[in-house]
Amino acid sequence: xxxxxxxxxxxxxxxxxxxxxxxxxxxxxxxxxxxxxxxxxxxxxxxxxxxxxxxxxxxxxxxxxxxxxxxxxxxxxxxxxxxxxxxxxxxxxxxxxxxxxxxxxxxxxxxxxxxxxxxxxxxxxxxxxxxxxxxxxxxxxxxxxxxxxxxxxxxxxxxxxxxxxxxxxxxxxxxxxxxxxxxxxxxxxxxxxx
Amino acid sequence: xxxxxxxxxxxxxxxxxxxxxxxxxxxxxxxxxxxxxxxxxxxxxxxxxxxxxxxxxxxxxxxxxxxxxxxxxxxxxxxxxxxxxxxxxxxxxxxxxxxxxxxxxxxxxxxxxxxxxxxxxxxxxxxxxxxxxxxxxxxxxxxxxxxxxxxxxxxxxxxxxxxxxxxxxxxxxxxxxxxxxxxxxxxxxxxxxxxxxxxxxxxxxxxxxxxxxxxxxxxxxxxxxxxxxxxxxxxxxxxxxxxxxxxxxxxxxxxxxxxxxxxxxxxxxxxxxxxxxxxxxxxxxxxxxxxxxxxxxxxxxxxxxxxxxxxxxxxxxxxxxxxxxxxxxxxxxxxxxxxxxxxxxxxxxxxxxxxxxxxxxxxxxxxxxxxxxxxxxxxxxxxxxxxxxxxxxxxxxxxxxxxxxxxxxxxxxxxxxxxxxxxxxxxxxxxxxxxxxxxxxxxxxxxxxxxxxxxxxxxxxxxxxxxxxxxxxxxxxxxxxxxxxxxxxxxxxxxxxxxxxxxxxxxxxxxxxxxxxxxxxxxxxxxxxxxxxxxxxxxxxxxxxxxxxxxxxxxxxxxxxxxxxxxxxxxxxxxxxxxxxxxxxxxxxxxxxxxxxxxxxxxxxxxxxxxxxxxxxxxxxxxxxxxxxxxxxxxxxxxxxxxxxxxxxxxxxxxx
Numbered sequence: 001x002x003x004x005x006x007x008x009x010x011x012x013x014x015x016x017x018x019x020x021x022x023x024x025x026x027x028x029x030x031x032x033x034x035x036x037x038x039x040x041x042x043x044x045x046x047x048x049x050x051x052x053x054x055x056x057x058x059x060x061x062x063x064x065x066x067x068x069x070x071x072x073x074x075x076x077x078x079x080x081x082x083x084x085x086x087x088x089x090x091x092x093x094x095x096x097x098x099x100x101x102x103x104x105x106x107x108x109x110x111x112x113x114x115x116x117x118x119x120x121x122x123x124x125x126x127x128x129x130x131x132x133x134x135x136x137x138x139x140x141x142x143x144x145x146x147x148x149x150x151x152x153x154x155x156x157x158x159x160x161x162x163x164x165x166x167x168x169x170x171x172x173x174x175x176x177x178x179x180x181x182x183x184x185x186x187x188x189x190x191x192x193x194x
Numbered sequence: 195x196x197x198x199x200x201x202x203x204x205x206x207x208x209x210x211x212x213x214x215x216x217x218x219x220x221x222x223x224x225x226x227x228x229x230x231x232x233x234x235x236x237x238x239x240x241x242x243x244x245x246x247x248x249x250x251x252x253x254x255x256x257x258x259x260x261x262x263x264x265x266x267x268x269x270x271x272x273x274x275x276x277x278x279x280x281x282x283x284x285x286x287x288x289x290x291x292x293x294x295x296x297x298x299x300x301x302x303x304x305x306x307x308x309x310x311x312x313x314x315x316x317x318x319x320x321x322x323x324x325x326x327x328x329x330x331x332x333x334x335x336x337x338x339x340x341x342x343x344x345x346x347x348x349x350x351x352x353x354x355x356x357x358x359x360x361x362x363x364x365x366x367x368x369x370x371x372x373x374x375x376x377x378x379x380x381x382x383x384x385x386x387x388x389x390x391x392x393x394x395x396x397x398x399x400x401x402x403x404x405x406x407x408x409x410x411x412x413x414x415x416x417x418x419x420x421x422x423x424x425x426x427x428x429x430x431x432x433x434x435x436x437x438x439x440x441x442x443x444x445x446x447x448x449x450x451x452x453x454x455x456x457x458x459x460x461x462x463x464x465x466x467x468x469x470x471x472x473x474x475x476x477x478x479x480x481x482x483x484x485x486x487x488x489x490x491x492x493x494x495x496x497x498x499x500x501x502x503x504x505x506x507x508x509x510x511x512x513x514x515x516x517x518x519x520x521x522x523x524x525x526x527x528x529x530x531x532x533x534x535x536x537x538x539x540x541x542x543x544x545x546x547x548x549x550x551x552x553x554x555x556x557x558x559x560x561x562x563x564x565x566x567x568x569x570x571x572x573x574x575x576x577x578x579x580x581x582x583x584x585x586x587x588x589x590x591x592x593x594x595x596x597x598x599x600x601x602x603x604x605x606x607x608x609x610x611x612x613x614x615x616x617x618x619x620x621x622x623x624x625x626x627x628x629x630x631x632x633x634x635x636x637x638x639x640x641x642x643x644x645x646x647x648x649x650x651x652x653x654x655x656x657x658x659x660x661x662x663x664x665x666x667x668x669x670x671x672x673x674x675x676x677x678x679x680x681x682x683x684x685x686x687x688x689x690x691x692x693x694x695x696x697x698x699x700x701x702x703x704x705x706x707x708x709x710x711x712x713x714x715x716x717x718x719x720x721x722x723x724x725x726x727x728x729x730x731x732x733x734x735x736x737x738x739x740x741x742x743x744x745x746x747x748x749x750x751x752x753x754x755x756x757x758x759x760x761x762x763x764x765x766x767x768x769x770x771x772x773x774x775x776x777x778x779x780x781x782x783x784x785x786x787x788x789x790x791x792x793x794x795x796x797x798x799x800x801x802x803x804x805x806x807x808x809x810x811x812x813x814x815x816x817x818x819x820x821x822x823x824x825x826x827x828x829x830x831x832x833x834x835x836x837x838x839x840x841x842x843x844x845x846x847x848x849x850x
Contacts (some may be wrong), residue, residue, distance in 0.1 A: 009413075014334045017409045024401060024443045031447035031477060035462065042468030044461070120459050123468035125459035130451065148823055161829065 018168045022175050025138075029179050032134060036127040044122035049191030052117060054108070056108065058188045061104045061179065068097035069112050069177040076170045079153075079163050087166075088154060093133060094173070095146050098139055105136050117130050128187065135183060146170055205807035206384070211362050217292060221275065222359035225819040251785040253338035254748055256642065258345050259323030261633075265352055266316030267576045269308050272356070274709060276305040277702055285699035287692055288684040298683040299366035300385065306369025307389060310485070311396055317631040318492045318718060319348070319400070322407050322431055323565070328750045329425050331416025331757065336409040338783040339825070344403040346793025351396025352450035354800045358388050364649050365389040368681070370478050371452070373463035373471040384804050387456065391800040394449045397442055404438030407431055416738070418757035422516065425737040426509060429516050430495025432489050433523040441484035448477040457803075472537060480529040483701060487526040489623065493630025494561060499584050500633050501565050503733050504580045505572030508761055511564040514698070518564075520558035525554040533608045540769065546605040551601035555594060563592060577733075578652035582633035585660045588626055588849060593621025596671065614674025617667045632659075632712075637733070639719075644744045645726040648719045655711035662704025669701070676820065736761040741773075743847055749780045750837065752844055775844060777837040784833050788825040792818055 040049065075090035109129070111119065119129040149169060153161050200208075212220065223570065225458050236242050249257055279301055283293045293301070323341070327334055358364040365385035367376040376386045411432045413426065424432075452474065461467030463474040504508040517746040531539060531547035565587060574580065583711050595616040600609050609615055641648045669679075678685070685691055721727060732739045741763045742750055753773050759765040766772070799814025801807075 013409055013413045016413060017405055018335060020405050020408060020439060024405065024439050027440055027446050030445035031444045031480075033472060035447075035451065035477070038470060038473050039462070039468065042461075042467035061730075081704065119454075119458060120467070122459040123470065124462075125468075126451075126454070126462050126469075130460070130462075132456060144819070148827065151825060159829075 010020065010064060014164070015168065018171060020090065022171060026179075027174070029131075029134070029182075031106055032127070033182065036131050036187065039123040039127040042123035044124075046122040047119070048118055048124070049106050049128070049187070050194060053110065053188050053192035055109065055188060055192050057104070058184065058192075061101055061108075062184050064097050064101045064104070065177060068094045068101070069174055071097065072170050072173045079166050081157070082158060084153070085193060087149065087158075091150050091153070093147060095143060095150065098143050098146065102136060102139050102143070105139075109133075119163045131187065135176065135179055138179075142173060142176060145172070202809070203807070205810075207361070207805045207807070211384075212360070213593065214359075215294070215297060215494065216367045217279070218297065221272075225356060225359060232379075247785060250790050251342075251787045253342050253783040253786060253789075254333050255323040255338070255341060256326055256748075258341055259325075260514075260642075261345060262316050262320030262348070262395060263324060265349060266313050266320060269312040269316065269352060270293060270709070273305050273309045273313055274706060275302045275310070278706065280305065281695070281699040283683055284695045285692070287695070288521070290466070293683065295683050296366060299368075299681070300358070300364040302681055303365045303368050303371075303389070303631025307393070308355060309623075310369065310489070311393060312348075312355065312809075314489045314627045314631075315354050315396075315400060316348065316352075317627070318434070318489060319344075319403055321496070321631065321634050321638075322403070323519075324642060325634075325739060326407055326410060326428060326431055327414070327662065328641075328742055328746060329403060329737055330428050331419060331738050331755050332410065332414040332466065333750045333754075333780070334414075334783065335406055336413060337406050338405050339491045339786055339788060339831070340402055342786065342789030344399040344406065344791050346789045347399030347402070347796055348396050349740045350793045350797035350800060351392045351399065353803070354395065355392035357801065358385065358529070362388065370482065371467075372478075373452065373455070373474050374465040376452065377464050379464065380831055385451070387804040389419045390449050390453045391803055394446065394453070395800050397445050400438060401442040401446070404435040404442065408435040408439060408544055411435070416755050416757050419762075422513070423757055423760050424513055426498040426512065426795060427492070427495035427737075429519055433519045434491040437484045437488045437491070437523055437526065437667040440483045441488065444477060445481040445485075451477075453803075455658075456825045465638055467789055471756065475537065476481070476804055479533045480527070483530040483533065484526045486619075487522055490626045491522065492628075493586075493627050493634075494519070496630045496634040496637070497565060497586060498561075499737065500579045500583050500637050501568050502761075503637070503735055504577060504583075505569045506575075507568055507572040507737070508672070508764075509559075509564070510567035510570075512760065514560055515564055518560045522554060523558040525550065525557070529554055531654070532601055532606070533571075534610075534683065535603045536610045541603075548601050548603045549605075551688065552598060555598050555601075558594060562587060563623075568811070569803045576634070578649060578656060579633040579637040581653065581656045582636070585656065585663075586629040586633070589621055589625035589660075589663065609674060611679050612674040613670040613678045616680045617670035617674060620667055620670075624667075632656075635671055638739075640726075640728050640732045641739060641744050643720075643723070643725040644728065645719065646728055646732055648715050648722070648726070651711055651715035651718060655708050656716055658704050658708035658711055660702070662701045662706075662708055666698050666705060669698040671776065673698075674800065676834070702794045712718075730765075732766075736764040738763050745848070747843060749782060749840070754842055775839040777844070779837050780840060781832045782835055784831055786825065789822060795821065 060077065071090050071094045074096060075087050078087035078090060109132075112125075117125060119126050146169065149166060153166075156162065198791050203278050222269055236245060249261060252258065264706060270337050278391045279293060280298070282290060283298055322333070355364075362384040365371055365376070365381065365388065367381055367386055367389070371386055374380060387797050411428055423428075445508075451460070455462050455464055455469070461469040463469050465471065498509055498515060528550045529547055531543065532551045535548070565583075576584075576773075596614070600606050600615065600618065610700040634651055637728070673691055674693075676689070678689075678691055678692065728744070732743065732744075733740070738755060738757075739746075741755070755762065795814050795817030798817065799811060802810030803815055
C-alpha cells in the first residue's frame with residue numbers, strides 16, 4: 001500500500017523537528033562550554049591545558065573530522081542523483097573517517113588517564129573530559145546511525161524515506177563538525193596556547 | 195567471593211535496603227497493594243488486551259493526554275500525603291514523634307520534586323495532548339510515536355521517584371539538590387541518585403514533547419490560521435514549548451554533571467578538587483526559572499480561553515496578550531539570579547537581576563488587566579471554570595506582589611529561605627498552575643466525555659480549596675516575617691510559631707477535603723452522566739475544538755476547516771456557516787508498543803544506575819537502542835481509514 005510518509009509536508013515537519021532537536025543539543029553544548037569556561041583555571045595544582053594538549057595531534061583529528069564532513073556531502077549528492085555505488089562508497093569513507101577520529105580521541109584520553117591526569121584529577125579536567133567526551137558520544141551515535149543507513153541503502157535500493165534520513169544525518173554530522181570547531185578553538189587553541 | 199558475586203549481580207543493593215520505618219513502608223505497601231488490585235481487576239475482567247490496544251500502545255494524543263492526567267492525579271495524591279506529614283510534624287512541633295529528621299528531609303525533597311515534575315508538568319502535557327491538535331484544526335501531533343515515547347519516559351521517571359518507598363531511601367537534599375550536600379561526600383546513599391535519574395529520564399521526555407508540540411503548532415495549523423489568528427492557548431503553548439527547548443537541555447547537562455561527580459569522582463560541584471558548587475546553583479536556576487514560566491504560561495492560556503468564553507466576549511487586547519507572552523518568554527531567561535541574591539555575586543549583578551525581575555512583572559500585569567477588561571461589560575456566567583479563574587486572579591496578584599517585594603535584593607536578604615518565600619511560590623504555582631489546570635479540566639471535560647461535571651460539587655470543591663489555600667499559606671507569609679525558615683522539623687516553642695503552624699495545618703486539611711470533593715465530583719458526574727449529557731458546544735465556545743464531536747473521533751475532523759477569523763468557531767456560528775461533510779481517506783498512525791518498551795528499558799537503565807548494577811545498565815542502553823532501530827527501520831507505520839468507514843462512523847454518531 002502506498003505510504004503517506006513520503007509526503008513532502010511530512011518530510012518538512014521532520015526536517016523542522018530535527019533542526020530544533022539540533023538547536024536543543026546546541027544549548028546542551030552551550031551549558032558544557034559555559035562550565036568549561038568557569039572551571040578551566042581550576043586545575044587544583046594539576047597540569048593546565050597548555051601542558052597537556054598536543055596541538056599537532058589534535059589538528060590531525062580536526063582535519064579527519066572536517067574531511068568526513070566533505071565526504072558525507074558527496075554521499076548526499078550521490079544519493080540525490082540516485083548513484084547507488086557512489087553514495088555507498090562515500091558513506092563507508094565517512095564511517096571510516098569518523099571511526100578514525102573517535103580512535104584518536106580515545107587514544108588521547110587514555111594517554112591522559114595513564115599519566116594520572118584523568119577526569120578526577122581536577123575540575124578543569126572534569127569539564128574537559130565531559131565536553132570533549134559528550135562530542136565523542138555524539139560521534140559514536142552518528143556512527144551507529146551511519147551503519148544502519150549503509151545497510152538499509154544497500155539492501156532496500158534507495159527508498160525515498162532513506163534518502164530523507166540521509167539528508168537529516170548530513171545535518172547532524174555537520175552540526176558535530178561545527179561543535180568540534182568550537183572545541184578546537186576554545187578548548188585546545190586558547191587553552192593550549194595560553 | 196559471595197560478596198563480589200552479589201555485587202556484580204545486585205550492585206550496592208542489599209536485603210536491608212528493603213527495610214523501612216512504618217510510615218514509609220505503609221506508603222510503599224499501599225502503592226504496591228493498589229497496583230496488585232489493578233492487576234487482579236484487569237485479569238478478572240479480562241481487560242488486558244483492551245488496556246494494551248486502546249491505551250498503552252495508542253498513539254492517539256487524546257488517549258496519551260488522559261494517561262498523563264491519570265499519572266498526575268495519582269502523584270497529586272502522593273504529594274498531598276507528603277504535605278500532611280510535613281504539616282503534622284510542624285503543627286505538633288515534633289511532639290507527635292512520627293517523623294525522624296532524616297525522614298522529614300526525604301519527604302520535603304520528594305514533595306517538591308513530585309509536585310513540579312510529575313503533577314504540574316504532567317498536567318500541562320496532558321492538556322497539550324488533549325487540546326492542541328483539535329484547537330489548531332489538526333488531526334494529530336507532528337510526531338505521534340515520539341509523543342508516546344515522551345509519555346512513557348515521564349512514566350518511567352514517575353516510577354523511579356516512587357521506588358524509594360519500597361527499596362532504598364530518597365534524597366534529603368531538597369527539591370533542587372544543591373551541592374555540596376548532594377555530592378557523594380555528604381549524601382553517599384542512593385537518594386540523590388534516585389532524584390537525578392528520575393528527573394533526567396522524565397526531563398528528556400519533556401524535552402522531546404516540547405519539540406513535538408512546537409513543530410505541531412508551527413506546521414500543522416488549519417489552512418488560513420495565521421499565527422496571529424491562533425487561539426491564545428495555542429500561543430501560550432508555543433511560548434511554553436520554546437522555553438522547554440531552551441531550558442531543558444541545561445537541566446540535562448547539569449544533572450549529567452552532578453551524576454558524573456557522583457559516579458566517576460569528577461569535580462564539577464564538589465567542595466574539593468577545584469569544583470564550584472555555585473556553578474551548579476547558577477545552572478540549575480538557568481533551567482529552573484524558565485521552568486516556572488513553562489508551568490504557568492499554559493495556565494495563562496487556559497484562563498484566557500475560559501474568561502473569554504464565559505464572558506461571552508472576545509478576549510480583550512489579543513495582540514497585547516501575545517506580546518506579553520513573548521516578552522515573558524524572553525525575559526524569563528534574564529532573572530534566574532534572583533533565586534540566590536545572597537550568594538554574593540555583588541551589588542551590580544544583584545541590581546541588574548533585581549530590576550529584570552521587576553520588569554517581568556509588567557507583562558504579567560498586562561495580562562491581569564486584559565482578563566479583567568474581558569469580563570468588563572460581558573455577560574459573565576459563574577460556572578466552576580470561572581470560579582477557579584476568579585480565585586486565581588486574586589491569589590495570583592497577591593502572590594505576584596509578594597514576588598516583586600522579594601525582587602529588591604536588600605529585602606531579599608531577609609526573605610531568603612524563609613517561609614515567606616515558600617508561601618510566595620506556592621501562591622504562584624498552586625494558585626496559577628493548579629487552579630488553571632482545574633479550570634481547564636472543568637472547561638474541556640465535556641469535550642472529551644460528552645457530559646459536564648457536576649456543578650454543585652465543583653463549587654463545593656472550589657470553596658474548600660480557596661479557603662484552605664488561604665488558611666494554609668497566609669500564616670506562612672506571617673511566619674516568614676517572624677523569621678521562620680523553610681524545612682524546619684522542629685523549633686523552639688518560645689518563638690510562638692506553633693499557633694500559626696496549626697492554622698496552616700487546618701488549611702491543608704481543608705485542601706484535602708477539596709481534593710476529596712473533586713474526586714467525588716468526577717465519580718458522581720460519571721455515574722449520573724445521563725443527566726448531564728451535552729452536545730458539541732456546551733459553553734457557547736469560540737475556538738475550533740468546540741466544532742467537533744464530543745467525544746471527538748480519533749481523527750478529530752472529517753473535513754479540516756479553513757480559518758478566516760480569530761475566533762473562527764464563534765464567527766461560524768454567527769454567520770450560520772456550516773462545513774459540508776465530505777468524506778476522504780484518512781491516514782492514522784498504527785498502534786505501537788515502541789513507546790512503552792523504550793520506557794521500560796529507560797526504567798531498567800535508571801534503576802540500574804542508581805544501584806550501580808553495571809550489566810543491567812548495559813541491558814537498558816542496548817534495549818533502548820535496539821528498540822528504536824527496529825522501529826525506525828519498519829516502514830508500515832500508518833493505516834488508512836477509508837472514506838466509507840469515516841462516513842459510517844459519522845452517520846453512527848449522528849444517529850446516536
